[in-house]
Amino acid sequence: MELWFTGTNAGMPIADRNVTSIVLRLAETRGEFWMFDCGEATQHRLLRTPLRITRLEKLFVTHLHGDHVFGIPGLLSSRSSLGATAPLQIYGPSGIRELIDSWMGITETHLGYPLSVCENTEGIVFEDGDYSVRCAKLDHRIECYGYRVEEKPRAGALLVDRLERAGIPPGPLYGQLKSGLDVELKDGRIIRSADVRGPAIPGRIVAVLGDTRPCAGAVRLSERADVLVHEATFGGNLADKAELYGHSTAEQAALTAREAGVSRLLLTHFSSRYGAEDIAELVQEARTLHPNTDAAVELTPYAIARARNES
Template sequence: MKESLKIIILGTSGGIPTVERNLPAIAIKKDREIILFDCAESTQRQMGKAKLSVSRISKIFVTHLHGDHIMGIPGILQTLSLLNRNKPLYLFGPNGLMDFITAIKKTVEFTLTFDIYVKEAAEGVVYETNDYYIECVKTRHTNSSFAYAFVEKDRPGKFHPNKALALRIPMGPLWKKLQQGETITLSEGRKIEPSEVADPPKPGRKIVYSGDTAPCESVKKISKNATLLIHESTYGDDLEEKAFETNHSSASQAAKIAEESSVQKLLLTHISQRYSNPKELLEQAQKIFQNTIIAEDLMEITLD
């Protein structure tokens, strides 16, 4: 039985933090693993508020190297060393990320207790496990900025123990193999197909994080049929010209991406500090894509 997939929003402001909003960071909690997307200053404090253990961070995916998306990394490295971490930490991001990590190691006085592996991202799949993969595409913000998609592979359908018992399949490893979609052969030579004891596989869940970007085809494409699209919405519709000049998106532009990509839900984030109450952004987006919500710091979204 797969656990629910949780998304915890650790920071939702754009450029400058506010009293209510920290700078960008998003955590995906899958089983006992925590994956971060961007890591602004105070991210580890936000994790404490959300009751997330910094020690469980396995990977950090960076969308681009602007300070409001990366300045929390040095503090997390120091904290993990103080906690005597010994397992590696993996970082993925644009060209220059390795230089940033090297500069931290050279100038900040602490001793790393673990290895850091940095992979400078290129479009396509950048990481894969048996359960999921993470792919990225270039976006329209800086010369080297990315959006990421966390894509879960198909999940086993519901297993029916009563059917397995009726077919005289002994409990144990054979049940697990059937749950995982494998055909088994019993000792007397009888073959059992997974479909005889389990429902069809369930499609995996897909979470897309745009990072900072102007509207672009690459984000639309990677977001196709996503369970959740987390898209920046720095400005309201009245400031679309400013959004264009700075390579950001308005609420309506983000909603159009969601609509054209047939996503299930849109979450607007990276809110400019000028919007103390982003209700107008929500209303603008919902005129185009109804299933839209505004991200708030420490918001949790559970995908069953």
């Protein structure tokens, strides 16, 4: 599992930073990836990564400001032109369905795959056997959401030495025990799966927040996340401007991360006024409150390690 940032700038693109879009690449065995927001030119930036648009499975939209959605029509059209047939699901605030229907209708864009659009209510918006996704409202100038992705726990490793002591040779029985099934041996003994497996391996937690002032929803979504992606539009000297426009400073992002017990904080959505040296200063501001903080760098993969208490 890893994160890619195809845009980290706020408001509009600049020469070396595009507007907001974040990709969560799922486990290699699954193959698909999910996207959070889709600013203008996102599909262009994806061409510079190993990610293929046809493998996009879900798009989670935080809010309907242009720097977060203007890339959607082109992305949907190109996904179809490239031959994708697998369904695509879009989740977002009220109005997202009307916006997409208008784009598709006025431009007479026809897709070669099923598209479903779900307008959020707070709580779980998606769940399957591997992941769940929960959303909650944030505090921005318009309706805005953050998302919490939780990977389901995995079964613990087989305790092979214990199986060998019980006289169970490698073979099909190992697979059954690994999958959680109890087995009966020829001599009548019952081997319980729970007795020959190590502790369950906790899943990873990733929180991706939209634009927001500090708020309770941001803390709830971020609680004990392995990675929190949080906007840092301004430095601390512009806290009044951040409050006025519904944004956070780097220090405020770090406070949320610290309160929520986050392992790693990745800052994004930087004002166009900031160059590379300025962003380094924002990171230092945040690190005074949450040491494990970095500024997201576009087109760089960020691996998400397994949970801290995994043996």
